[in-house]
Amino acid sequence: MRFVVDASVAVKWLVAEEDADIADRLAASGQELHAPRLMASEAANALWRKARTGQIERAEAGAAMALLTDMPVRWHDDETVGADALRLALALDHAVYDCVYLALAHRIGATVVTADRRFVTAVAPTEHGETVMTLADYAETR
Numbered sequence: 001m002r003f004v005v006d007a008s009v010a011v012k013w014l015v016a017e018e019d020a021d022i023a024d025r026l027a028a029s030g031q032e033l034h035a036p037r038l039m040a041s042e043a044a045n046a047l048w049r050k051a052r053t054g055q056i057e058r059a060e061a062g063a064a065m066a067l068l069t070d071m072p073v074r075w076h077d078d079e080t081v082g083a084d085a086l087r088l089a090l091a092l093d094h095a096v097y098d099c100v101y102l103a104l105a106h107r108i109g110a111t112v113v114t115a116d117r118r119f120v121t122a123v124a125p126t127e128h129g130e131t132v133m134t135l136a137d138y139a140e141t142r
Helices: 007-014 020-028 038-052 058-066 082-092 096-108 117-123 135-141
Strands: 002-005 032-036 074-076 111-114 132-134
Touching: 002 096, 007 020, 007 038, 007 111, 007 135, 020 135, 032 038, 032 096, 038 058, 038 096, 082 096, 096 111, 111 135, 117 132, 132 135
Parallel strands: 002 032, 002 111, 032 074, 111 132
Antiparallel strands: none
């Protein structure tokens, strides 16, 4: 199966968080994993926020970010899905950042896996609901 993973999953590969074990199982599953390049910036921002709030040390944030290129994903250029992401954001009244992952999933015939329950809740009642699942939902299917 083919999945698009977002930064909420990627950060779990980099630092200890709830459900990191599920994210690790996904990474080791042999499934085809994809991500837009945006994920790198979003992961960096999440690490900065964790360091800023004292959840991790600054050095740990830097070391974790250095591992980003070793993630088991196929990277995609954001500009290839930008227009679709904007259309989805306008239709769903939801942030373009999240819709970049959804647009990529549509483009390559994949399912988005995220730990962002708010995004899943926003998309669930729409025609795109089947294209997004939580990391916990992934665990139940595997």
